[in-house]
Amino acid sequence: MEPDPSSNVDVRASSRRVAFLLSQVGGLAASKFAERVSDLGVTPSDVGLLRVIATTPGLSQRGLADALGVGPSRVVALVDGLEDRGLVERTRSETDRRNHELRLTDAGRSVMTAMRTVGAAHERDLLAALTDEERIFLGEILAKVAEANQLLPDVHPGFHRTTKR
Amino acid sequence: MEPDPSSNVDVRASSRRVAFLLSQVGGLAASKFAERVSDLGVTPSDVGLLRVIATTPGLSQRGLADALGVGPSRVVALVDGLEDRGLVERTRSETDRRNHELRLTDAGRSVMTAMRTVGAAHERDLLAALTDEERIFLGEILAKVAEANQLLPDVHPGFHRTTKR
DNA sequence: TATTGTTATACTCTATAACTATA
DNA sequence: TATAGTTATAGAGTATAACAATA
Secondary structure, eight states: OOOOSOOSOOHHHHTTTHHHHHHHHHHHHHHHHHHHHHTTTOOHHHHHHHHHHHHSTTBOHHHHHHHHTOOHHHHHHHHHHHHHTTSEEEEEOSSOTTOEEEEEOHHHHHHHHHHHHHHHHHHHHHTTTSOHHHHHHHHHHHHHHHHHTTOOTTOOGGGSOOSOO | OOOOSOOOOOHHHHTTTHHHHHHHHHHHHHHHHHHHHHTTTOOHHHHHHHHHHHHSTTBOHHHHHHHHTOOHHHHHHHHHHHHHTTSEEEEEOSSOTTOEEEEEOHHHHHHHHHHHHHHHHHHHHHTTTSOHHHHHHHHHHHHHHHHHTTOOTTOOGGGSOOSOO
């Protein structure tokens, strides 16, 4: 692309395309993951919801929306889909009848279990070219970048579109 | 999320979330880049087109579509936008009047130049928490993963949506 | 009056297929 | 007949705002 005028490898030159590579490989990881979980009948967005609901059963839709940083109407649509497929159940709260308490069904928990298997296979294949040490180091470096940029541990930025594509 | 039953750190446990981290940080890189280039009046998709056109002036729209792995009609829409903003020009080919030859205008080249500055700032900020060594190593590891997964050097997977989100 | 969830609506992005003009 | 580009159209995904029930 940009023809590099000097053939010397210096720090700035060799670190120039890292952000692009990160975005490119990250996009690949996302799309391959999407392919895999589609076999389970869920989208990555669904997976994100399932995970939050699994960790905080009884959560309200508003709470879920806040946790993910999306609008309430989107949560309605996504939970509708999960409920239709029998993975999540909504029950009116006894204490505040405005709330829907969200919980995984047995089928929902099965999907979560299957997802862990799928996720492990995904990671194994995606990073097959790396040594164990490289995988570990990659994880540590990425965690550092994620933390420095205030990413929440389990929220994927794909949830809130900041700008256009 | 998954409560780890053993407190020991073994290879499998610590490398389990790397694919997610990759997708998460990659998504962040993509969205922050989108924010930055929007100041230049272009989207990441626009940038992808501009780069290919810059490296192969005179390319046809069909050639561009093939290079990016997208349909011809999408190229029409994107080139329309770039032409309206005066960044790209279409000229009918002399030898085969079906073809449109694509070239950057002076304004287009200015945007490319500005983009390199923006890209460098983007990378600097995104990876500010890393040492020089870590940045270099990250780049090498990512390049290895990209190559093993047959990613084309300059094509972002965001161009061809493989499955749903 | 404020809040939860819902619906209605509009807008963007993308893909597919029909069409035209050249070959 | 085949190919390059275009247009038309439809389908996702997402966001905003209006609305109903409950507090």
